Amino acid sequence: MRSRERRASTANVLVTGGAGYIGSHTVKALLDAGYNVVVLDDLSRGHPEFIPGVRLVIGELPDEGALADLFSETEFDAVLHFASESLVGESVRNPDKYFRRNVAGGISLMSAMVKAGVKKIVFSSSAAVYGDPESVPIPETAPLRPMSPYGESKVFVERALGWYDKAYGLQSVSLRYFNAAGADPSGRLGEDHDPETHLIPLVIRAALTGEPLTVFGNDYSTPDGTCIRDYIHVSDLAEAHVLALKALSEGLETTAVNIGTGRGFSVMEIISAVEEVSGKKVPYTMGPRRAGDPAILVAACDRASEALGWTPKHSSLREIVETAWRWHTRAT
Numbered sequence: 179m180r181s182r183e184r185r186a187s188t189a190n191v192l193v194t195g196g197a198g199y200i201g202s203h204t205v206k207a208l209l210d211a212g213y214n215v216v217v218l219d220d221l222s223r224g225h226p227e228f229i230p231g232v233r234l235v236i237g238e239l240p241d242e243g244a245l246a247d248l249f250s251e252t253e254f255d256a257v258l259h260f261a262s263e264s265l266v267g268e269s270v271r272n273p274d275k276y277f278r279r280n281v282a283g284g285i286s287l288m289s290a291m292v293k294a295g296v297k298k299i300v301f302s303s304s305a306a307v308y309g310d311p312e313s314v315p316i317p318e319t320a321p322l323r324p325m326s327p328y329g330e331s332k333v334f335v336e337r338a339l340g341w342y343d344k345a346y347g348l349q350s351v352s353l354r355y356f357n358a359a360g361a362d363p364s365g366r367l368g369e370d371h372d373p374e375t376h377l378i379p380l381v382i383r384a385a386l387t388g389e390p391l392t393v394f395g396n397d398y399s400t401p402d403g404t405c406i407r408d409y410i411h412v413s414d415l416a417e418a419h420v421l422a423l424k425a426l427s428e429g430l431e432t433t434a435v436n437i438g439t440g441r442g443f444s445v446m447e448i449i450s451a452v453e454e455v456s457g458k459k460v461p462y463t464m465g466p467r468r469a470g471d472p473a474i475l476v477a478a479c480d481r482a483s484e485a486l487g488w489t490p491k492h493s494s495l496r497e498i499v500e501t502a503w504r505w506h507t508r509a510t
């Protein structure tokens with residue numbers, strides 16, 4: 179058997195989906211914090227140019243053979259699991275893809291970790307686990323009532339992680355992200371989804387191209403009638419992962435933690451913020467509501483500060499929009 183790679187003074191971390199938007203920002207934060215990183219990504223949506231100099235293993239979850247090879251080559255201390263399909267609408271049309279890649283993918287990863295004796299994992303969960311909440315801000319104790327196969331896949335993996343802890347001692351933190359947004363201040367990394375479904379890049383695209391944005395509903399019970407969401411800067415999100423790893427190594431027990439700011443902004447407020455930062459008018463048309471969009475999703479964030487010592491530092495709407503604008507208008 180080949181000897182497993184290990185650097186004496188540095189923790190080895192496997193990052194699945196590390197070539198994606200949030201994963202690549204987190205890889206940067208991990209490298210800055212001194213971790214040794216290996217990325218597993220099938221590049222279905224990833225960007226290898228976002229992770230220069232990092233070992234990239236091209237492989238698809240749930241490929242158990244690829245995982246077995248990876249875990250036998252390198253002795254990992256922890257895993258950050260970002261790899262996932264993440265389009266809510268697509269998940270309703272094609273649940274099979276979501277259950278195979280997100281659920282079976284998650285299970286094959288946990289199983290490989292158990293076999294290799296790797297005991298710590300940070301999982302990318304989502305506010306989608308809550309569905310349409312009874313009240314906001316939403317605490318982690320709120321009922322889990324996902325409204326799509328995507329949200330269901332996140333709940334399933336979270337629950338499986340709980341059982342893997344009981345049976346095999348796999349410690350986990352499920353970070354329930356609210357709306358990730360913004361870009362690394364360097365302008366080197368940013369949000370590049372295809373198709374793009376997230377509001378801030380779509381508003382920026384409308385400002386740049388003059389093609390009108392569709393606003394899905396202005397008859398919600400919110401001050402201006404449009405939906406309100408909690409936007410969290412991707413660099414703050416990346417830092418939450420580094421702190422979650424540290425907390426796990428200090429003995430934090432398996433838990434789920436909201437990652438948001440506790441403050442929400444409406445679609446119209448986002449449009450105004452983009453107009454202010456860009457100096458351009460954002461053309462838009464009002465469309466009907468989209469099925470399954472709750473009026474307001476805002477996180478209760480006490481657990482993130484208590485369990486992880488995390489507070490957002492870069493998540494003012496201004497900084498989010500400025501960094502996103504810089505990324506989308508970079509010279510290529």
Ligand SMILES: NC(=O)c1ccc[n+]([C@@H]2O[C@H](COP(=O)([O-])OP(=O)(O)OC[C@H]3O[C@@H](n4cnc5c(N)ncnc54)[C@H](O)[C@@H]3O)[C@@H](O)[C@H]2O)c1
Nearest residue numbers: 195197198199200220222223224238239261262302304358
């Ligand atoms: N972006 C958000 O606002 C947001 C909000 C809540 C939760 N999340 C979750 O955060 C994680 C990262 O999101 P993102 O926006 O960076 O997505 P992304 O699509 O940019 O990144 C996902 C990465 O995983 C890879 N991947 C996907 N399925 C894979 C598979 N089966 N095997 C191997 N690689 C695979 C893709 O190639 C991509 O590089 C996802 O789990 C997503 O569900 C994102």
